[in-house]
Structure formats: structure tokens, C-alpha cells
Amino acid sequence: MNELQGKTAIITGASSGIGLAIAKELAGEGVNVVLAARRAEKLEELASEINQMGTAKALAVQTDMTNKADVEQLVQKAKAAFEHVDIFVNNAGQMLSATVRSGKVEEWEQMIDVNIKGVLYGIHAVLPSMLDRSSGHIINIASVSGLEVTKMSTVYSATKYAVRAISTGLEKELARTGVRVTNISPGMVDTPLSSASSRSNDRKKLEAADIAKAVTYAAAQPDYVNVNEITVRPV
Structure with missing residues (x-):
């Protein structure tokens, strides 16, 4: 039996990379997907592709995750289209200049706004209705940079440590409520985000599909099973 068939998921940062791959994967399992990102044209292309697959429905909602009102509207539109949200994937992220010595305060602020505040806005917008239904799953995409800090990753790592802390604390807050929390920490993935980063190495990168x-x-587990933490690294 397909545990995911007929459920609804919101995926942030869905216009490319990991978010796009997550949307396709979930849709292939019969999950209706609400696609959120700033690039409306890319979202519409993906929504059209998924709708043509015929396994699930897709809705594109242009969203700025640093704007609380935008995120609240995203959840409202998802509910209007599909009644309720079963899965919320906090995937949107920024990987910019992360050394303190660089002094690039504006880039730090962008990472903090998207990687931390955006995650919190998403949880804040979707959690009340999940608690009302005693059912739901919040999946936060962190990073192995939230496990290890290099001399080039200081600020970025700080934001991803924060995502892990939010995930860990939230899982404890929501114990016995029926709402599950999963934190996924990818290693370097072959995406436009990683390609733009100077923090790369000689190992083969992971694919977004991984x-x-x-x-x-994590999402397909029975309701009584909560997969709290997954780390995925290149060999």
C-alpha cells in the first residue's frame, strides 16, 4: 500500500535543484504538490510537467520565504486547493559568502533571512492546522555544514546548525501530538546552488534525486514512525 497516495505537500525552493527533485519524486508517489519559490515562470513549467504526468496535481505559488505574509498566503492557497497540508518541506536556502572576515553583511543577512527565518515562517504558517488534525509532517532540509564547520563556511554553517536545532527542539515540542519532524542533512549536491559555491571538493557530488x-x-513511514534525522553524504 502506498502510504503517500493522495496526500498534499508544500515544497519551498521548488523551482530548481533539490526542491524540484523532491516535487517530482513526491508527485510520482501520488502526492499533490504545492510548489513555492520566487521564480514564477520556473514554477509554472514544473507544475505543468507534473500535471501532465497524471499521478498527482501540482499548484505553483510564487513565494518569498523571507516575507511572513507571503508564506502565510502560500499555506492558505494550498488549503484552498487541497483542503489541508500533510507534508511541509522547508527546502529553500541560500549559500553565499560565509566567512566572517569577508565582511559581506548583506549576504549574511540573506542567508539568515532565508535559511532560518524562512524555515520558522513556514513552520509557523502550517503547524496550527496540523496540530488541529493531530497529523502532519515537517521536513527541514539542513546540511552537513550544520554538523561540521570549515574556515569557509562559518556563517552558512551557523544557519544550518540553527535548522538542526529547530528540528530537534520542535520534535520534542510535538511529541505525542501526531505531527512528525524530520531533519535531512545533505552533503554536497550537484545543483545550481553548489555550482555557485566556492566550497567544493574532488568527490562526486550527490544528485538532487538522492x-x-x-x-x-521519511514521509512514507507509518504514522507512528518518526524518522528524526537523516544524513546523506557522497562516498
Whole structure:
């Protein structure tokens, strides 16, 4: 039996990379997907592709995750289209200049706004209705940079440590409520985000689909099973 068939998921940062792969993977499992990102044209292309697949429905909602009102509207539109939200995937993220010595305060602020505040806005917008239904799943995409800090990753790592802390604390807050929390920490993934980063190495990068499969694994567990933490690294 497909545990995911007929459920509804919101995926942030869905216009490319990991978010796009997650949307396709979940839709392939019969999950209706609400696609959120700032690039409306890319979202519409993906929504059209998924709708043509015929396994699930897709809705594109242009969203700025740093804008609380935008995020609240995203959840409202998802509910209007599909009644309720079963899965919320906090995937939107920024990886910019992360050394303190660089002094690039504006880039730090962008990472803090998207990687931390955006995650909190998403949880804040979707959690009340999940608690009302005693059912739901929040999946936060962190990073192995939230486990290890390099001399080039200081500020970025700080934001991803924060995502892990939010995930860990929230899982404890929501114990016995029926709402599950999963934190997924990918290593370097072959995406436009990583390609723009100077923090790369000689190992083969992960594919975005590898992270999408981890999301599906966690989401497809029976309601009484909560997969709290998944770390996915290149060999």
C-alpha cells in the first residue's frame, strides 16, 4: 500500500535543484504538490510537467520565504486547493559568502533571512492546522555544514546548525501530538546552488534525486514512525 497516495505537500525552493527533485519524486508517489519559490515562470513549467504526468496535481505559488505574509498566503492557497497540508518541506536556502572576515553583511543577512527565518515562517504558517488534525509532517532540509564547520563556511554553517536545532527542539515540542519532524542533512549536491559555491571538493557530488528519495523514505513511514534525522553524504 502506498502510504503517500493522495496526500498534499508544500515544497519551498521548488523551482530548481533539490526542491524540484523532491516535487517530482513526491508527485510520482501520488502526492499533490504545492510548489513555492520566487521564480514564477520556473514554477509554472514544473507544475505543468507534473500535471501532465497524471499521478498527482501540482499548484505553483510564487513565494518569498523571507516575507511572513507571503508564506502565510502560500499555506492558505494550498488549503484552498487541497483542503489541508500533510507534508511541509522547508527546502529553500541560500549559500553565499560565509566567512566572517569577508565582511559581506548583506549576504549574511540573506542567508539568515532565508535559511532560518524562512524555515520558522513556514513552520509557523502550517503547524496550527496540523496540530488541529493531530497529523502532519515537517521536513527541514539542513546540511552537513550544520554538523561540521570549515574556515569557509562559518556563517552558512551557523544557519544550518540553527535548522538542526529547530528540528530537534520542535520534535520534542510535538511529541505525542501526531505531527512528525524530520531533519535531512545533505552533503554536497550537484545543483545550481553548489555550482555557485566556492566550497567544493574532488568527490562526486550527490544528485538532487538522492535527497528526494530520503524525503520520500521519511514521509512514507507509518504514522507512528518518526524518522528524526537523516544524513546523506557522497562516498
